[in-house]
Amino acid sequence: MTTPSDIVIDVEGLTKTFGARTVVRDLSLQVRRGAIYGFLGPNGSGKTTTIRMLCGLLTPDAGSGTTLGYDIRTEADKIKRQVGYMTQRFSLYQDLSVRENLEFVARLYGLPEPPRAARDMIARLGLSGREEQLAGELSGGWKQRLALGACTLPSPKLLLLDEPTAGVDPKARREFWNEIHALAAEGLTVLVSTHYMDEAERCHEIAYIAYGVLLTHGTVDEVVAQSGLTTYTATGGDILKLSSALDGKSGVDTVAPFGNSLHVSGRDREALEKALAPYRDDRAITWTPSEPSLEDVFIELMNRAKDNFQ
Amino acid sequence: MNAIAAFGGGFWRRSGAMLIKEFIQLRRDRVSFAMIVMIPLMQLILFGYAINTTPRDLPTAVLVQETSDVGRSILAALQNTRYFKITKVVSDEAEFDRLIRSGTVLFGIEIPAGFERALRRGERPALLVAADATDPVASGAALGALGPLVQTALAHDHALPESSAPAFQFRAHARYNPAASTPLNIVPGLVGTILTMTMLIFTALSVTREIERGTMESLLAMPITPLEIMVGKIVPYIIVGFAQATLIIGAGVLMFGVPIFGNLLLLAALSTLFIATNLSVGYTFSTIAQNQLQAMQMSMMFFLPNILLSGFMFPFAGMPVWAQWIGEFLPLTHYIRIVRAIMLKGATFAELHYDAAALFGLMLLATAIAISRFRRTLD
Numbered sequence: 001m002t003t004p005s006d007i008v009i010d011v012e013g014l015t016k017t018f019g020a021r022t023v024v025r026d027l028s029l030q031v032r033r034g035a036i037y038g039f040l041g042p043n044g045s046g047k048t049t050t051i052r053m054l055c056g057l058l059t060p061d062a063g064s065g066t067t068l069g070y071d072i073r074t075e076a077d078k079i080k081r082q083v084g085y086m087t088q089r090f091s092l093y094q095d096l097s098v099r100e101n102l103e104f105v106a107r108l109y110g111l112p113e114p115p116r117a118a119r120d121m122i123a124r125l126g127l128s129g130r131e132e133q134l135a136g137e138l139s140g141g142w143k144q145r146l147a148l149g150a151c152t153l154p155s156p157k158l159l160l161l162d163e164p165t166a167g168v169d170p171k172a173r174r175e176f177w178n179e180i181h182a183l184a185a186e187g188l189t190v191l192v193s194t195h196y197m198d199e200a201e202r203c204h205e206i207a208y209i210a211y212g213v214l215l216t217h218g219t220v221d222e223v224v225a226q227s228g229l230t231t232y233t234a235t236g237g238d239i240l241k242l243s244s245a246l247d248g249k250s251g252v253d254t255v256a257p258f259g260n261s262l263h264v265s266g267r268d269r270e271a272l273e274k275a276l277a278p279y280r281d282d283r284a285i286t287w288t289p290s291e292p293s294l295e296d297v298f299i300e301l302m303n304r305a306k307d308n309f310q
Numbered sequence: 311m312n313a314i315a316a317f318g319g320g321f322w323r324r325s326g327a328m329l330i331k332e333f334i335q336l337r338r339d340r341v342s343f344a345m346i347v348m349i350p351l352m353q354l355i356l357f358g359y360a361i362n363t364t365p366r367d368l369p370t371a372v373l374v375q376e377t378s379d380v381g382r383s384i385l386a387a388l389q390n391t392r393y394f395k396i397t398k399v400v401s402d403e404a405e406f407d408r409l410i411r412s413g414t415v416l417f418g419i420e421i422p423a424g425f426e427r428a429l430r431r432g433e434r435p436a437l438l439v440a441a442d443a444t445d446p447v448a449s450g451a452a453l454g455a456l457g458p459l460v461q462t463a464l465a466h467d468h469a470l471p472e473s474s475a476p477a478f479q480f481r482a483h484a485r486y487n488p489a490a491s492t493p494l495n496i497v498p499g500l501v502g503t504i505l506t507m508t509m510l511i512f513t514a515l516s517v518t519r520e521i522e523r524g525t526m527e528s529l530l531a532m533p534i535t536p537l538e539i540m541v542g543k544i545v546p547y548i549i550v551g552f553a554q555a556t557l558i559i560g561a562g563v564l565m566f567g568v569p570i571f572g573n574l575l576l577l578a579a580l581s582t583l584f585i586a587t588n589l590s591v592g593y594t595f596s597t598i599a600q601n602q603l604q605a606m607q608m609s610m611m612f613f614l615p616n617i618l619l620s621g622f623m624f625p626f627a628g629m630p631v632w633a634q635w636i637g638e639f640l641p642l643t644h645y646i647r648i649v650r651a652i653m654l655k656g657a658t659f660a661e662l663h664y665d666a667a668a669l670f671g672l673m674l675l676a677t678a679i680a681i682s683r684f685r686r687t688l689d
Binding site: 055056057076081087091108109150 | 523525526527529531532687688
């Protein structure tokens with residue numbers, strides 16, 4: 001049972017157009033307190049625009065809603081005090097040191113004793129020994145960590161992270177996600193956009209957006225179940241030839257090679273089986289019914305959305 | 311691959327590819343495009359018509375201590391030279407001095423008591439012409455015209471006795487800069503010119519730099535208002551500008567022997583106001599420009615009229631009225647009056663309140679534009 005105060009983000013019908021291009025279309029979203037909410041979608045799907053509307057950096061052309069109970073149209077100032085927003089592009093001062101950047105943020109939010117707040121954060125981030133290094137000289141992983149530290153320094157109630165792990169190596173990514181889980185355990189709500197499928201699985205809930213439209217949302221299992229996809233995995237034989245033969249056949253909605261195997265999915269089980277029938281006799285190929293992966297689901301959703309919105 | 315092959319095998323094709331790309335980019339960059347047209351055309355028309363090194367119709371005050379027909383004829387003759395334009399007639403000597411010191415008029419002509427009587431007696435009395443020589447270019451030509459005037463001024467005046475010698479003489483007095491020394495004129499103006507250039511550029515880049523480096527997005531997501539950002543960005547440069555002004559004025563005094571007759575504190579206070587005004591203007595450009603290059607270009611377009619129409623290089627009084635109106639909207643115009651008046655004439659605030667108020671007004675205007683132009687969102 002959720003009460004309204006448990007809902008940190010509650011927006012409805014958000015629409016944003018830039019010129020003739022509608023970047024976000026009629027988007028509604030609810031995020032529970034303490035959740036790690038994954039925001040997935042291909043590049044240019046409207047993730048960044050949505051996040052910016054949630055923290056008052058962009059004004060929606062239509063739709064309304066609240067972040068932390070404050071109106072996103074009229075109370076952006078109040079939202080800004082309690083939201084940590086980590087931009088997609090590194091947006092701290094490259095020509096200030098780690099310590100100076102953190103002290104700047106601490107002063108801006110009016111924290112008592114900025115030098116101490118910065119020192120504590122440096123220790124928490126494991127950046128001790130690098131406090132005097134210029135932010136611009138840090139490696140990608142350390143920059144990401146510093147940016148997260150700067151966002152969390154004023155103890156926000158909500159974190160909006162826009163593709164925080166893009167271009168970061170797997171080890172740094174894992175550490176980053178451990179930190180996000182630690183923050184969520186402390187009661188922070190986190191909305192994080194990504195296009196890594198493995199990161200989606202680390203979220204409590206996910207939403208998938210393509211062409212500015214929110215296509216599905218829920219837990220990973222719910223999203224897979226809702227898709228209604230039937231998937232077969234083919235192994236052995238000439239995967240590439242099979243792939244091009246199946247692609248576009250009626251009943252086959254997505255075909256995707258995964259290493260030495262091929263995932264073939266369709267919404268209509270009967271039509272899919274009919275399409276696959278001619279290939280089932282091929283002895284070189286082993287067919288096994290399987291669960292659709294999140295990626296299968298998303299590719300299928302995206303293909304369908306493309307027909308509807310482009 | 312040898313050099314000839316490198317040259318023949320595609321040199322023109324590659325140069326051509328680069329050339330086409332540059333043209334496309336130039337066409338998209340509206341401000342650069344405007345620069346190409348505006349700088350030569352607008353500036354040429356503007357300055358070609360506005361600048362006049364032998365200015366006419368210079369504002370002149372007359373101190374009348376005797377009302378007489380002869381006095382009136384002389385004044386009419388002075389106006390007929392078209393160098394002088396009588397804008398004020400006063401009967402109080404203190405008021406007369408104040409008009410010259412504040413720069414309201416460039417010349418003061420005094421008709422002494424008993425002038426007509428002395429004239430009729432053939433005593434060849436003197437008319438005093440006091441000139442503000444802080445800008446020798448402005449006053450020089452007019453003073454030069456006084457000599458021939460004596461011969462012709464009263465030629466047709468029947469009231470005077472016929473005489474081979476001139477009936478009266480002009481006594482010209484070049485105030486404040488009797489030797490017409492150039493440094494005395496240039497150094498105070500240079501203080502303002504150098505400050506305009508450096509202050510504009512400091513702040514013109516400040517907002518565009520944040521946008522270009524991507525730091526603006528997170529700054530906007532933090533709880534800080536546009537005015538707070540502006541104050542935070544301007545104040546450090548007020549200190550820098552103040553140090554710079556001290557340096558230039560100090561060098562002017564020590565190296566060129568330029569005096570400071572007025573109050574040093576008043577000079578410091580009004581210089582600070584001028585610095586803040588220019589920083590506000592630069593900051594305003596920064597909120598309008600799309601990138602650092604555009605901000606620089608805007609600063610240049612603002613800087614040129616400041617130099618040419620402010621009275622720094624060419625006499626302000628010599629410009630046509632429309633150009634003087636443009637000049638009134640340039641901070642340097644007011645600061646040059648202020649700094650020349652304080653340093654060379656020992657003017658006090660009472661004589662400078664108009665220019666001080668104008669600087670303050672321009673600063674408020676720039677601030678208002680900057681705050682309203684500042685995009686609080688990324689829309």
